[in-house]
Amino acid sequence: MRVKTILTDIEGTTSSISFVKDVLFPYARRALPGFVAAHGNDPGVRRWLDAVAAENGGLCQDAMIVETLQGWIDQDRKHTALKALQGMVWKDGYVRGDYAAHMYPDAAEALRAWHAQGRGINVYSSGSVAAQKLFFGYSAAGDLTPLVSRWFDTEMGGKREAESYRRIVAALGVPAGEVLFLSDVVEELDAAREAGLDTVLVDRREDYPAPRHGEATHGHRRVESFADVDPGRSA
Numbered sequence: 204m205r206v207k208t209i210l211t212d213i214e215g216t217t218s219s220i221s222f223v224k225d226v227l228f229p230y231a232r233r234a235l236p237g238f239v240a241a242h243g244n245d246p247g248v249r250r251w252l253d254a255v256a257a258e259n260g261g262l263c264q265d266a267m268i269v270e271t272l273q274g275w276i277d278q279d280r281k282h283t284a285l286k287a288l289q290g291m292v293w294k295d296g297y298v299r300g301d302y303a304a305h306m307y308p309d310a311a312e313a314l315r316a317w318h319a320q321g322r323g324i325n326v327y328s329s330g331s332v333a334a335q336k337l338f339f340g341y342s343a344a345g346d347l348t349p350l351v352s353r354w355f356d357t358e359m360g361g362k363r364e365a366e367s368y369r370r371i372v373a374a375l376g377v378p379a380g381e382v383l384f385l386s387d388v389v390e391e392l393d394a395a396r397e398a399g400l401d402t403v404l405v406d407r408r409e410d411y412p413a414p415r416h417g418e419a420t421h422g423h424r425r426v427e428s429f430a431d432v433d434p435g436r437s438a
């Protein structure tokens with residue numbers, strides 16, 4: 204049996220879409236104005252605010268930048284600057300215990316089992332690496348960060364681009380065919396398959412009440428729970 208390396212998405216895969224959309228996004232929306240007022244001159248924050256301003260044609264006031272960011276949250280833009288700032292804002296909520304990150308019990312169980320089997324577990328999410336670490340660190344299933352070897356975000360490129368997966372595979376240092384990518388989004392799986400990765404569509408009833416079958420799966424193996432993922436592969 205050849206050990207297969209895992210690469211997993213978060214939202215809609217290990218965790219519910221609703222937690223991200225109904226808890227994290229509104230929290231960031233509310234907290235952003237105060238956060239920017241308090242930390243807008245910290246270089247690590249300013250860098251991202253300036254990146255947002257640049258998309259708005261250059262110089263603009265922080266209030267406008269905040270409005271732009273709130274609009275992007277409403278549109279679920281996967282912009283690297285937004286994701287970096289969201290990660291910083293969410294930290295307070297986790298530390299104060301305002302919320303714990305949702306984690307499907309089957310996902311936590313499988314991740315623990317795969318880790319115990321010696322499989323590498325890696326995360327690729329649109330959320331920033333800092334946000335991913337908080338998410339796994341303050342999960343409802345406990346601190347899962349010790350299970351994860353590598354964290355990848357959109358600094359590797361967009362999740363619907365094959366090149367991003369080629370970069371990740373190169374960073375992991377394993378053949379593409381030995382990496383299994385788990386995601387709820389078929390376009391992400393298409394890109395991963397184009398780069399040579401093995402793929403599984405995670406099609407959870409809680410997140411996708413209408414099951415995706417036939418053409419809707421784009422030919423990816425489909426499961427409704429991590430319990431049905433078989434990451435093993437004969438050598």
Ligand SMILES: CSCCC(=O)C(=O)COP(=O)(O)O
Nearest residue numbers: 213214328329330334335338
């Ligand atoms: C892990 S941070 C919260 C989730 C988030 O902001 C996001 O955009 C998740 O996207 P994913 O790529 O995990 O579907």
Ligand SMILES: [Mg+2]
Nearest residue numbers: 212214215387
């Ligand atoms: Mg997802």
